[in-house]
Amino acid sequence: MASERSALFIFFGGTGDLAYRKLYPSLFNLYQKGTLREKFAVVGTARDKLTDEKFREKVQKSIGSDSKEAEKFISHFYYEAHDVTDKAHYSVLKERAVELDKKYKLQGNQIFYLSMAPNFFGTVAGYLRSEGLVNDKGFSRLVIEKPFGRDYDSAKALNEALAQSFDEEQIFRIDHYLGKEMIQNIEALRFGNTIIESLWNNRYIDNIQVTLSEKLGVEERASYYDKSGALRDMVQNHIMQIVSLLAMEQPVAFTDSDIRAEKVKALRSLRVYNVAEAATNFVRGQYDAGGKINPYREEDNVPADSNTETFVAGKLMFDNYRWSGTPFYIRTGKVLADKFTRVDVVFKKPLVDIFSFPGSSTSKPLDTNVLTLYIEPKAGFALKINAKNNDQGFQTAPVTMEYFVDPEDSKKTPEPYERLLHDALKGDGTNFSSWQEVSYAWKFVDQIRKVWDLQQPNFPNYTPGSMGPAAADELIERDHRQWVYRLNK
Numbered sequence: 001m002a003s004e005r006s007a008l009f010i011f012f013g014g015t016g017d018l019a020y021r022k023l024y025p026s027l028f029n030l031y032q033k034g035t036l037r038e039k040f041a042v043v044g045t046a047r048d049k050l051t052d053e054k055f056r057e058k059v060q061k062s063i064g065s066d067s068k069e070a071e072k073f074i075s076h077f078y079y080e081a082h083d084v085t086d087k088a089h090y091s092v093l094k095e096r097a098v099e100l101d102k103k104y105k106l107q108g109n110q111i112f113y114l115s116m117a118p119n120f121f122g123t124v125a126g127y128l129r130s131e132g133l134v135n136d137k138g139f140s141r142l143v144i145e146k147p148f149g150r151d152y153d154s155a156k157a158l159n160e161a162l163a164q165s166f167d168e169e170q171i172f173r174i175d176h177y178l179g180k181e182m183i184q185n186i187e188a189l190r191f192g193n194t195i196i197e198s199l200w201n202n203r204y205i206d207n208i209q210v211t212l213s214e215k216l217g218v219e220e221r222a223s224y225y226d227k228s229g230a231l232r233d234m235v236q237n238h239i240m241q242i243v244s245l246l247a248m249e250q251p252v253a254f255t256d257s258d259i260r261a262e263k264v265k266a267l268r269s270l271r272v273y274n275v276a277e278a279a280t281n282f283v284r285g286q287y288d289a290g291g292k293i294n295p296y297r298e299e300d301n302v303p304a305d306s307n308t309e310t311f312v313a314g315k316l317m318f319d320n321y322r323w324s325g326t327p328f329y330i331r332t333g334k335v336l337a338d339k340f341t342r343v344d345v346v347f348k349k350p351l352v353d354i355f356s357f358p359g360s361s362t363s364k365p366l367d368t369n370v371l372t373l374y375i376e377p378k379a380g381f382a383l384k385i386n387a388k389n390n391d392q393g394f395q396t397a398p399v400t401m402e403y404f405v406d407p408e409d410s411k412k413t414p415e416p417y418e419r420l421l422h423d424a425l426k427g428d429g430t431n432f433s434s435w436q437e438v439s440y441a442w443k444f445v446d447q448i449r450k451v452w453d454l455q456q457p458n459f460p461n462y463t464p465g466s467m468g469p470a471a472a473d474e475l476i477e478r479d480h481r482q483w484v485y486r487l488n489k
């Protein structure tokens with residue numbers, strides 16, 4: 001059993017999709033594992049008027065269990081109808097908090113989880129402080145959902161609003177990719193293995209490719225998505241976080257402050273593109289009709305003339321000693337060939353290929369070594385190397401060494417939200433985005449957005465089930481390279 005933690009959770013947006021689909025099931029997992037046992041309570045809040053009983057029924061549905069254990073877990077849940085813009089009503093929340101703190105011996109520990117529209121984040125944080133909900137008895141932490149701003153200026157304004165009420169160490173900005181098992185494995189792979197880390201630089205690595213491919217479209221989130229687009233929805237946060245873990249130097253120690261310091265240093269050396277560079281190094285796409293899939297512009301809640309991108313590919317360059325000259329190619333999009341996330345590290349070929357015999361019709365040039373990190377759905381690593389093939393004569397052929405996490409063990413892997421709630425309870429900020437990381441990521445992305453906003457895209461430009469528009473292939477082929485993962489080529 002894990003060691004027990006104590007806290008009061010107040011969920012703002014406690015009746016929303018995320019709370020029911022991810023947050024309450026994750027808390028239940030923590031309960032079953034013993035991190036939460038007797039000393040915790042949950043207050044769900046939203047404007048809807050629910051009784052504690054009605055709310056508990058909904059929570060029970062969300063965790064999908066009516067066992068005795070589930071019943072005990074749910075008895076810790078309470079509901080408070082609360083409009084976050086109603087300053088006076090925070091006193092009612094405070095009374096509930098004090099009462100539950102006493103009842104469950106919570107020692108003043110509180111986690112305020114903002115799982116609602118981002119335009120409310122600043123308001124809630126301000127009132128939590130001004131109306132006296134933040135106490136100095138135990139810890140008071142603020143967990144914030146995405147998106148954190150829609151550009152650098154709005155993110156900065158939001159951060160300044162939060163900073164009036166909470167210190168940076170109290171703010172936990174969610175990026176659920178950081179809660180994924182194989183994303184966390186990047187550090188183990190790099191800093192736990194001399195054979196990897198000693199080659200992890202521009203002398204041996206030709207390029208790195210990060211692909212976050214989605215098979216689904218925008219589903220019922222179109223009204224949010226159409227104002228965001230793939231660049232803001234996936235690149236500014238998830239992809240920039242992955243890239244910074246791949247690019248950073250070894251932290252002094254495995255602590256949140258040391259890791260964040262290295263990620264920030266890496267992001268600071270990411271080349272921020274000027275207009276011409278942004279136009280050349282990034283491409284965008286929007287899906288057309290294909291099979292049973294409607295074009296993006298015909299999705300519910302999407303304007304018929306929408307120029308929102310549902311696909312992005314780009315090339316990132318770090319101007320530092322380790323990475324100068326080694327590009328990081330990234331891509332992500334909706335309704336692509338499949339749902340998967342992977343990182344392909346492409347090594348340089350030997351400077352001299354002694355196995356290519358001029359004039360021989362059978363000799364083939366050496367293949368590149370590729371280390372693939374499979375993030376999801378399968379989790380593991382593969383290393384492609386050259387070896388002598390099993391024939392007479394002397395020819396080389398690529399062979400792949402693979403390790404995949406056993407699917408049975410994978411089932412035991414905690415969901416990202418479970419991990420992140422656990423980390424927030426421990427006060428460990430390693431797998432959350434710091435303000436500095438967020439700000440450098442926005443500064444980079446804003447330049448791309450600025451260029452795109454000036455030019456009319458030629459949308460729609462890719463077919464569902466493909467790997468995006470032709471321009472994404474041209475982007476990398478121009479550099480005499482290819483995507484490692486590609487369809488039928």
Ligand code: NDP
Nearest residue numbers: 013014015016017018046047048083084115116145146147
């Ligand atoms: P929903 O729209 O499903 O839920 C919004 C919640 O906020 C509801 O509980 C709503 O209840 C409440 N709310 C709205 N206005 C007020 C108000 N003035 N005062 C108090 N409560 C209010 O949103 P999601 O759960 O989908 O998203 C929540 C957050 O999580 C967002 O920041 C989103 O970007 C992020 N997120 C969501 C994901 C998802 O899969 N859903 C994925 C990744 C991030 P009521 O109307 O009764 O007040």
Ligand code: BG6
Nearest residue numbers: 146176177214233234238341376
């Ligand atoms: C979210 C985006 O942050 O990540 C969604 O808002 C996207 O658009 C989702 O679908 C992908 O997450 P995952 O964990 O399914 O790869």
